[in-house]
Amino acid sequence: MSNSVISVISRFLEEYTTSTSNKLKLVDAYLLYILLTGALQFLYCLLVGTFPFNSFLSGFISCVGSFILGVCLRIQINPQNKGDFLTVSPERAFADFLFAHTVLHLVVMNFIG
Amino acid sequence: MAQTRLLCLVLLALAVGAQALTPSHHLTASDVARLEARLAQPFTDLQSAYFSIVGLSKLGVTVADADEACRFLKSNLDPSNIESLFYAAESGQALAGCEIPVSNETRDLLLAAVSEDSSVAQIYQAVGTLNSLGLPLASQEVVSALSARITKEDNVLGIIYALHTAARLSQQAELGGILEEIEDLAARLDDLGGLFLQFEEGLEATALFVSAAYGLSDHMDMEPPLKEDQVIQLVNSIFSKKSWDSLAEAFSVASAAAALSSNRFHVPVIVSAQGPASVSHSQPTLQLQVTDVLCQPLVSANVVVESASDVASKRVILSQTPFTFYESNGVFELNFMDSQPASGYYQFAIAVTGDSRLIANHVELKVKVSTEVAITNMDLSVVDKDQSIGTKTTRVDHPSKAKNSFMADSHQNFAMSFQLVDVNTGVELTPHQVFVRLHNQKTGQEVVFVAEPDTKNVYKFELDTAERKSEFDSMSGTYALYLMIGDATLQNPILWNVADVVLKFLDEEAPSAVQAKTLYVPKPEIKHLFREPEKRPPNVVSTTFTALVLSPFLLLLILWFKLGANIANLSLSPSTVLFHVGHAAMLGLMYVYWTHLNMFQTLKYLAIVGSLTFLAGNRMLAQKAVKRIAAEQSSRLAKYRSLR
Numbered sequence: 001m002s003n004s005v006i007s008v009i010s011r012f013l014e015e016y017t018t019s020t021s022n023k024l025k026l027v028d029a030y031l032l033y034i035l036l037t038g039a040l041q042f043l044y045c046l047l048v049g050t051f052p053f054n055s056f057l058s059g060f061i062s063c064v065g066s067f068i069l070g071v072c073l074r075i076q077i078n079p080q081n082k083g084d085f086l087t088v089s090p091e092r093a094f095a096d097f098l099f100a101h102t103v104l105h106l107v108v109m110n111f112i113g
Numbered sequence: 114m115a116q117t118r119l120l121c122l123v124l125l126a127l128a129v130g131a132q133a134l135t136p137s138h139h140l141t142a143s144d145v146a147r148l149e150a151r152l153a154q155p156f157t158d159l160q161s162a163y164f165s166i167v168g169l170s171k172l173g174v175t176v177a178d179a180d181e182a183c184r185f186l187k188s189n190l191d192p193s194n195i196e197s198l199f200y201a202a203e204s205g206q207a208l209a210g211c212e213i214p215v216s217n218e219t220r221d222l223l224l225a226a227v228s229e230d231s232s233v234a235q236i237y238q239a240v241g242t243l244n245s246l247g248l249p250l251a252s253q254e255v256v257s258a259l260s261a262r263i264t265k266e267d268n269v270l271g272i273i274y275a276l277h278t279a280a281r282l283s284q285q286a287e288l289g290g291i292l293e294e295i296e297d298l299a300a301r302l303d304d305l306g307g308l309f310l311q312f313e314e315g316l317e318a319t320a321l322f323v324s325a326a327y328g329l330s331d332h333m334d335m336e337p338p339l340k341e342d343q344v345i346q347l348v349n350s351i352f353s354k355k356s357w358d359s360l361a362e363a364f365s366v367a368s369a370a371a372a373l374s375s376n377r378f379h380v381p382v383i384v385s386a387q388g389p390a391s392v393s394h395s396q397p398t399l400q401l402q403v404t405d406v407l408c409q410p411l412v413s414a415n416v417v418v419e420s421a422s423d424v425a426s427k428r429v430i431l432s433q434t435p436f437t438f439y440e441s442n443g444v445f446e447l448n449f450m451d452s453q454p455a456s457g458y459y460q461f462a463i464a465v466t467g468d469s470r471l472i473a474n475h476v477e478l479k480v481k482v483s484t485e486v487a488i489t490n491m492d493l494s495v496v497d498k499d500q501s502i503g504t505k506t507t508r509v510d511h512p513s514k515a516k517n518s519f520m521a522d523s524h525q526n527f528a529m530s531f532q533l534v535d536v537n538t539g540v541e542l543t544p545h546q547v548f549v550r551l552h553n554q555k556t557g558q559e560v561v562f563v564a565e566p567d568t569k570n571v572y573k574f575e576l577d578t579a580e581r582k583s584e585f586d587s588m589s590g591t592y593a594l595y596l597m598i599g600d601a602t603l604q605n606p607i608l609w610n611v612a613d614v615v616l617k618f619l620d621e622e623a624p625s626a627v628q629a630k631t632l633y634v635p636k637p638e639i640k641h642l643f644r645e646p647e648k649r650p651p652n653v654v655s656t657t658f659t660a661l662v663l664s665p666f667l668l669l670l671i672l673w674f675k676l677g678a679n680i681a682n683l684s685l686s687p688s689t690v691l692f693h694v695g696h697a698a699m700l701g702l703m704y705v706y707w708t709h710l711n712m713f714q715t716l717k718y719l720a721i722v723g724s725l726t727f728l729a730g731n732r733m734l735a736q737k738a739v740k741r742i743a744a745e746q747s748s749r750l751a752k753y754r755s756l757r
Contacts, residue, residue: 025676033669037662044658048650090741091734098730102699102723106715109706 027074031067038063058111065104073097134345135473137308138353139383140370142408147356148370149174151363156182159189163200164364170207171371172407183211192219195226199238202245215246227254229261236262237274244281252286260290269318272298276325280332288333295326296338302347309353310346320351320365327372327379336378341472344379348406374405381406382414382465384476387444391481393604394537397450399480401436402443403465410443414467418447424458424479449480455540456484456602483602484535486542487511490571491531493612495519498526507612515612518591522617527576529564529611533598541570544600549574551585551592551614560584564596578616587618688732695726 020028038060045056076085076093085093140148152169153176156162162185166176176182186204190213191197198219205211226239227250236258243250259275266272272294279291302310302319311319330337339347352370357363373381387400403411416438421431430452436445449459458481465474493515494506509515521527529549533542543566552559560581564574592614598607649655683689699722706715 022676026673026678029669029672029676032672033665036665036668040658040662040665044662048654048658049648051647051649089738091738095730095734098696102719105700105703106706106719109703109715110712112707 021079024074024078027070027077031070031074034063034067034070038067052113054111054113058108058113061111062104062108065108066101069097069100069104133473133475134308134342135476136345136348136352136381136383136406138349139385139406140352140355140408144352144355145172145370145408148172148363148367151357152360152367153177154360156185159186159197159200161360162186162189163204164360166204167207168360168364168367171367176208179208179211183208186211186213192216193222195223195235195238195242198223199242202242206245213246215248220248223248224250227251227258229258231258231262233259233262233266233271233274233278237278240278240281252282255282256286256288256291263291263294269298269301269312269314269322273318273321273325276322276329280325280328284333288329292329292333292335295329298322299326299339299343302343304346305350308346309350310343311350316351316354317362317365319347320362320369323347323351324365324368324372327376331377334377339379341379344373344381345473348373348381352406370407374407374409376470378470379472380468380470382411382471382474382476383408384416384463384465384474384478386478386480389481390478391483392449393483394450394485395604397448398446399449399461401445401447401463401478403445410438411465411468411471412438412440414465414471416445417464417466419462419464419475421449421452421459421461421480423455424460430454430459449482453538454482455538456482456535456542458482458602481602483604484537484542485605486533486544486598486600486603486607487536488596488598488607488609489532489534491611492529493519494528495521496526496528498524504528509611511607511609514610518613518615520615520617521576521578523579523582523619525578527578527614527616529574529594531572531596532570533572542600542603543570544598544603546597546599547572548597550595550597551576552595553585553588553590553592555590556588558586558588576614578618582618585616585618589615589617591615684736686733686736688729688736691729692726692733695722695729698722699726 041056041059041063045060050056073093075081076088076096077090088096149169149172152165152172153174154161154165156165162182166182169176183205186201186208189197190201201213205213220243223239223243226235231239236255240250240255255278259278263272263275275291276294276298279288282288301312303313304310312322326337326339351366354362354366357366373379383402383404383406385402387402390399392399401416403414403416405411416436418431418434418436420429421434422429431449434447436447438445458479461478461480463476463478465471465476488511491509491511492506493509494504496504507515507517507519519527533544533547534540535542547564547566549562549564550559551562562574562576564572566572594611594614596607596609596611598609600606699719702715702718702722706712710718
C-alpha cells in the first residue's frame with residue numbers, strides 16, 4: 001500500500017518538474033510560500049490562544065485569500081487552459097490578480113487592528 | 114319628620130353654598146401694618162409722595178406731618194408737566210387743607226391734554242388733576258376722547274386708566290360704553306388652578322383693575338359684572354403677596370383693599386379662628402375674627418353657626434346658634450362647651466349675614482374639642498396557662514407604681530386590663546395610641562405592644578411569655594412596664610411606669626449586650642477591579658513565531674532564484690517604471706493605513722495612486738501582450754516554415 005503511494009508521489013513529482021513551465025513553477029513557489037505562512041499562523045493560534053482574535057483572523061484570511069487568487073492566476077495563465085479562457089489573456093489575468101489583491105489588502109489592513 | 118326634611122334641605126343648601134370659594138389668601142393685621150409702614154416711607158420725589166399720601170388715605174391713615182407734606186408738594190411741583198400736576202393735585206386733595214396754586218396757563222394745558230392725541234394715561238392725569246383742583250371740564254368731550262383712545266390703545270393698563278377717568282366724570286355723561294369695558298377686561302384675566310385670577314401683566318395691574326372697576330361701578334351705581342367666585346379669586350391673587358417690591362405695587366394693593374372693603378356691591382368676608390380652632394374645658398369659647406379684607410371687624414354682622422356636626426358620627430350638635438360680638442377685642446365668641454360635646458373633631462358651617470353686599474360669607478371650619486384622660490381600674494395579674502392556680506389581681510392607681518414586681522415564666526401569662534375615661538364627662542375614650550412598653554434596664558432592649566379595647570371599651574393586654582420570646586430575643590430579666598397613652602384630642606398624654614415585670618425564658622442564650630444597629634458606621638471599602646488585560650504569551654514565544662512566519666518568504670526567494678526568475682526582460686519604459694512605482698506606493702499606503710490613516714483618507718489616496726497605477730499598468734501589459742503575440746506568431750511562423 002505505502003509502496004504505491006510513494007511511487008505515485010515520486011511519479012507525480014517527476015512529471016511536475018518536467019512538464020510544468022517555469023512561469024507556472026514560479027506561481028507554485030508563491031503558493032507554497034502563502035500556504036506555509038498561513039499554516040504557521042494557525043499553529044501559533046492553536047498554541048497560544050486567539051487573543052487578539054481580529055489580528056489572527058485578518059492574517060489568516062489574507063493568506064487564504066492570496067492563495068485563492070494565486071490559484072486563479074495559475075489557472076488562467078496556464079496555456080493548456082486557453083480554451084476555457086478565450087476572453088482572458090494572461091495580462092488581463094495578472095491585472096485582475098493585482099486588483100483583487102488591492103481590495104483584499106485594504107480589507108485585511110482594516111481588520112488587522 | 115318635617116323637621117328632618119327641613120334639616121336635609123338646609124344641609125343641601127349649605128352643601129351647594131359651601132361649594133363657593135372662600136379666600137385662601139388674605140391680609141392679616143400684621144400684613145396691613147406692614148403695608149402702612151411700606152407706604153409711610155419718606156418721600157423721595159413727587160410720585161412717591163403721591164403713592165404714600167393717597168395710599169395711606171385709602172387705608173384710612175393720615176400722613177405723619179401734613180404741613181411738611183404740603184410744602185414738599187408745592188416745592189416739587191412742575192406746572193408745565195401734566196404728570197407732576199396730577200400727583201400734586203391728588204395728594205393735595207388727600208391732605209386736608211392743602212391748596213395747590215393753579216394758573217390760567219396750567220388750566221389751559223390740562224384742558225388741551227384732553228384730546229384724541231394724548232395717551233389714555235395723559236387724559237386720566239389731566240382729568241384727575243382738573244377734578245382734584247375743582248376746575249370745570251367737559252365730560253362728554255372726555256368720553257369721546259377716551260372711546261377713541263381705547264380702540265387704539267388696547268392694553269390692560271390703558272383701559273384701567275380709562276375706567277378711573279370715567280369715575281371722575283359727571284354722571285350725566287354717556288359712560289355706558291366705558292362701563293362695558295369692565296366685562297371685556299375681566300374676560301382677559303387668567304384663571305390659575307381655580308384659585309387665582311390675575312392679569313399676566315402682574316399684581317399691580319390686577320389690583321388697579323379691582324379698584325378701577327369698583328370705583329366706576331360705585332360712581333354709576335351699577336353692579337360690576339364679576340361673579341362671587343371671581344371676586345374671591347381676585348382677592349387671593351392680590352393679597353397673596355405680603356411684601357411689596359415697589360411703592361407703586363403697595364399703592365395698588367392699598368387701593369384694591371380699600372375698594373373691596375367699602376364698595377356698594379361686593380364685600381368679601383374673611384372668617385378665621387383666633388388662635389387654633391380648639392376648645393376644651395379650660396378654654397370653652399371658640400373665638401372668630403370676622404373681618405373685611407382690610408382686617409376691620411364687621412361690627413354689624415350676624416355670625417351664626419348653621420350646624421356643627423361630629424366629623425366621625427355626623428351627629429349634629431348645634432344648629433342656628435349665634436356668636437356674640439365683643440367690642441373689646443373685636444372677636445365673635447361662642448361657648449361651645451356649653452353644648453357638652455364629646456372630644457373629637459367637629460365640622461362647623463358658619464354663616465355671616467346682615468349685609469347684602471357680603472360675599473364668601475359661608476365658611477366651613479373644623480374645630481377640635483380636646484379633653485383630659487384618666488386611667489381607671491388598672492388591674493395587673495399573672496395568670497397560669499392551664500388556669501389551675503387562681504389569678505391574683507393587683508390594682509394600681511395612676512401615677513403610682515405597683516409595689517411588688519411580677520414574675521412570669523413560660524408557664525404563665527402576664528395580663529393587664531384598664532379603662533380610659535374622660536375626666537370631665539366620665540365617657541369612655543379610645544385614643545389612637547395606647548401602647549405597652551417593656552424596657553430592659555440592663556440591656557437597653559425595649560419591646561412595644563399595642564393594647565386593644567374589647568366591646569365594652571375595656572383595654573386588655575396579655576403577654577404570653579413563650580409565644581413572644583422572639584421579640585425579647587429570649588433575654589430574661591427585669592423589665593420596666595410603661596403605659597403610653599396619646600391622641601390629638603388629649604391634652605394630657607400619659608407615660609406611666611406601672612410596674613416591674615420579671616420575665617423568664619427557656620433556651621436563654623448567653624446574655625450579649627444588644628448593640629445599637631450599626632447603620633451609620635462606615636461600610637467596608639469596595640475596591641474597584643479594573644478589567645484584567647487578556648493573558649498574553651511570553652514575549653519569547655511571540656518573537657519566535659514572528660520569525661517563523663516570516664521565514665517562508667526567504668524560502669520563496671530561494672525557490673524563485675533556483676527557478677531562474679530574473680528581471681532581465683524589464684523594459685525601462687515610462688509606463689513600466691510608473692506602474693512599479695505606483696504599485697510600491699499602494700503597498701506603502703497599506704502600511705500607512707495600518708499605522709496612521711482611517712478608511713476614508715486611505716480610499717482617497719488609493720483612488721489617486723490606484724488610477725495612475727492602473728493606467729500605467731494597462732499600457733505596460735498591453736505592450737507585453739503585443740510582444741507576446743508577436744513572439745507567438747513568429748514561433749508559429751517558424752514552426753510552419755520548419756514543417757514545410
